[in-house]
Amino acid sequence: MYPDEFRLPRVSEHVLAWLERRRPGFGEWDTRVEGALRAEARLALDDVARRFAELAADASYVSRLEHGVFSVVLPRYFQLAREHHALQRRHYGLWRGGDLVSRAVYTGVGLVLAVVIALTRVPNWLEPLPFALILAGPFLPDMQESFLERRYRRQLAALVADMAGEQQQLEAYQPLSDPPEPLAGPDGRPDSRSDSRSKERS
Secondary structure, three states: OOOHHHOHHHHHHHHHHHHHHHHHHOOOOOHHHHHHHHHHHHHHHHHHHHHHHOOOOOHHHHHHHHHHHHHHHHHHHHHHHHHHHHHHHOHHHOHHHHOHHHHHHHHHHHHHHHHHHHHOOOOHHHOHHHHHHHHHHHHHHHHHHHHHHHHHHHHHHHHHHHHHHHHHHHHHOOOOOOOOOOOEOOOOOEOHHHHHHHHHHO
């Protein structure tokens, strides 16, 4: 078993962080964007493979790790990132993009509601609403943007957490093409009896 930094959840987290640093710089989402992000994922995995090579020589494990990223992690990431990327391009669906005018209007609506409530009979539970809008109006676009960003981060974190199950399958897989290492004899050389037993089984 290898250290956590070379297990699929942490590797996935590393790759996604790498991609998220580069994704906002792309324009409208299309196949070219996905191709560029796949290339970036390859660079992130090359970085992992380079550090892993300092620990162990296990090319089959690295290959299975990369397969897990490209076949499981990236398709799910693209589905989440495509939606969030479109939201960012639309300024999170904020009215007027959350500019100063929109913030002033939100506050003004709160003031108008406060006047209306003061001049009419309304249930007591409605009275705090205008004051809440007056106070929160200038920050309403920021609150909406923050909510959507946190939701996206939670989705990415859930994706990384799901990779723990994939890691178990990755570790349970033992390719038939990789024969077990022969047992060493007393002199440190491979034991001929072990080799003969292997031939008998074959």
